[in-house]
Amino acid sequence: MRLSDKAGLRQRRIVHGFLIILSFSLMFLGKADLTALHNLRMAGSEFLAPIVDTVSAPIRGIETMIEGVRTVASLRAENVRVQAENDLLKRWRRRAEILESENRQLRSVTGAATVENRIPITARAVTAPGGSFAHTVLISIGAGKGVVRGNPVVTADGLVGIVIDVGVKHARVLMISDINSRIPVILASSSWPGLTVGQNGPFLELQFLPGEAKPKIGELVLTSGHGGVLPNGLPVGRVDKIEGDKIRVSPAVDFRQLSYVSVLVGGLDGIDNSDLDLGNFYTPLPVTGSTRLLKGLNSSGKRR
Amino acid sequence: MKDQRSYFEKADFHSDFPLQFLAAAFGLMLVLIELGLAHWPIFHGAAPNLSLVFIYYVMIYHSKLLPIFSIFLIGIFGDFLFSDLLGGRASALMLLAYVIQYRISRLQQSDFGELWLDFSISFTLISLFQLVLFMLINMAIPSLNPILFQIGVTLLLLPFGFLMMFAFHSLLQKMKVV
Numbered sequence: 001m002r003l004s005d006k007a008g009l010r011q012r013r014i015v016h017g018f019l020i021i022l023s024f025s026l027m028f029l030g031k032a033d034l035t036a037l038h039n040l041r042m043a044g045s046e047f048l049a050p051i052v053d054t055v056s057a058p059i060r061g062i063e064t065m066i067e068g069v070r071t072v073a074s075l076r077a078e079n080v081r082v083q084a085e086n087d088l089l090k091r092w093r094r095r096a097e098i099l100e101s102e103n104r105q106l107r108s109v110t111g112a113a114t115v116e117n118r119i120p121i122t123a124r125a126v127t128a129p130g131g132s133f134a135h136t137v138l139i140s141i142g143a144g145k146g147v148v149r150g151n152p153v154v155t156a157d158g159l160v161g162i163v164i165d166v167g168v169k170h171a172r173v174l175m176i177s178d179i180n181s182r183i184p185v186i187l188a189s190s191s192w193p194g195l196t197v198g199q200n201g202p203f204l205e206l207q208f209l210p211g212e213a214k215p216k217i218g219e220l221v222l223t224s225g226h227g228g229v230l231p232n233g234l235p236v237g238r239v240d241k242i243e244g245d246k247i248r249v250s251p252a253v254d255f256r257q258l259s260y261v262s263v264l265v266g267g268l269d270g271i272d273n274s275d276l277d278l279g280n281f282y283t284p285l286p287v288t289g290s291t292r293l294l295k296g297l298n299s300s301g302k303r304r
Numbered sequence: 305m306k307d308q309r310s311y312f313e314k315a316d317f318h319s320d321f322p323l324q325f326l327a328a329a330f331g332l333m334l335v336l337i338e339l340g341l342a343h344w345p346i347f348h349g350a351a352p353n354l355s356l357v358f359i360y361y362v363m364i365y366h367s368k369l370l371p372i373f374s375i376f377l378i379g380i381f382g383d384f385l386f387s388d389l390l391g392g393r394a395s396a397l398m399l400l401a402y403v404i405q406y407r408i409s410r411l412q413q414s415d416f417g418e419l420w421l422d423f424s425i426s427f428t429l430i431s432l433f434q435l436v437l438f439m440l441i442n443m444a445i446p447s448l449n450p451i452l453f454q455i456g457v458t459l460l461l462l463p464f465g466f467l468m469m470f471a472f473h474s475l476l477q478k479m480k481v482v
Contacts, residue, residue: 012372019376020398026380026391031441037390044384052339052385059340130342130351131386132431132450133438172387177349179446200349201447256345 038165045138046167049126052138056127118231118264120154121145125258126170135178135200139261142167150229152264158235158252159183159223160261171263176204176236177255184227185236187213188220196221196236196249204237206247215239221249231267320368327362328374331355335382350454353427355382357458357465359397360423363404364411365473375401392437396430416466424459431455 029037071078123139141147143166153160153173161175176183181198185206192213196204206221219239225232240250334355342351355378362370379394386393403426404411411422431451439445 016372016398016402019372020395023376023379023391023395023398027389027395027437027441030390041384041390048385052336055333055336056340056343059337060343063344127339127385128342129349129386130339130347131382131388132350132454133389133392133434133446134387135349136387179442179444199447201449202349203447256348 042165042167042170042172045165045172046142046170049138049140049170053126118152118267119146120262121147121265122260122262123153123171124260128258129175129177129255132200135175135181135198135255136164137161137173137175137258137261139171139173139263140169141263142169142171144168145263146265147171147263148265148268150268152223152230152234153261154234154264155253155258155261157254158237159230160253160255160258162229163263173261175255177201177251183230183236184224185221186224186232187215187239188222189216190214190219193224193226202251202255203240204249204251206239206249209247215242215247217242229268231264323369324371324374327366327369328377331358331370331374331378332381334358335378335385338382339385347457350450350457352457352461353454354458354461354465356397356400356427356430357423357462358469359401360404360426361466361469363401364408364419367405367408370401372398372401389434389438389441392434396433399433400426400430416463419466420459420462423462424455427455427458 121141123141126138126140128137129135137160139153147163147166149163149166151163153163159176161173161178161181163171164174165172174181176196176198177200178198179200181196183196184193185196186193187209190213192209192215194209194213195207197207198204206215209215217239221236221238223230223232223234223236235252237249237251239247241248338351338354341347341354342349359370359375359378375397376394379397380391382388382393383390411419414422431454435446435451
């Protein structure tokens, strides 16, 4: 081996070693939640979003075409099903009107919890989660429309996730199915509080339920509003399977069909955003001398 | 006096850099296509790893076209777009490249069946490496089904990917001959 070859080999080894060390360092720096890295990541996403959108367009087109063919094939059956569903919905609507009126009367008596007034802004999902290790989506609105970190993202079916990074025209949403996602919830029928934890898969896990709680299969799981980041009453999913201590929840939103979402802007007044800026979603309870956390609920979650 | 054009021709046509640049650009494009495929309901949360198939093929048959820096770039780009652990995919791909370099003469003489098996083992090890890193850093075990699905789909797509790249390569060869 010539001397110049040896020097070249040594130089290559140094570069390779440097790249490996850089990769590992990036992993730990990424986990350290540095603001500069967050900003860099979001600036990069913002720059790449139009390119990703352009490249994805033909692929989405193929999917739409396949979906179109499938829809035409099942149109007749679909029509019968929709008519039956429409009849059922009409009956439900009448029932809902009655219940709404009853609910209004009860609220005036008990002062029950109400959802804060937030403005929904529609956005398009630019990306979809493609990796097995992170469930996030990039959406087409950002700080320019008033989106801030911590804003909930929903569809008509329920909660999708929370905004974690905001650029000028785009924002990144941590979906409730991500393993780092923790959503304070209550069981709709029994009102027991708990936390849904993402599994990076199609289902969530319901944890930290009190021992006395007896969830039922099919029971609705709603956001509890504890912590103040999310409004209460947003559908998260339904109890799908119970195996001993493990309670599996099927999300209310079909994430595979996510095209458009609504970001609920506002309603974060009084939340300590400095914690959100550090990427820490723990929000300390407001110390106001009063034990009332939500309108109509005391600190132990009981109705007043 | 010597004709000066011959020096310029040599400089223009013997450099690997333009081809390396094209290979890296194609790798990055494949990452974007992966992200596009994630829009299909079937690939939600587990898009096939097309860039890995490409890296595997090029590393075996045209290793000069893909220097380690290009592999690092493709990996980081993937981490960035999929919002994965920054550097996780990049380091896994670079380690795979080293393993391929080490066994390159044996892989070049293997038939397709053996290559398929080798790719299966390599991809499983890469996923396992990423899984271990993820578990160490997040202190949590993610759902294994999407990872297994991703491995399965990528393995099914390997013959198609190889066929496409062989076809593309022979087309380029023919154009060169003409």
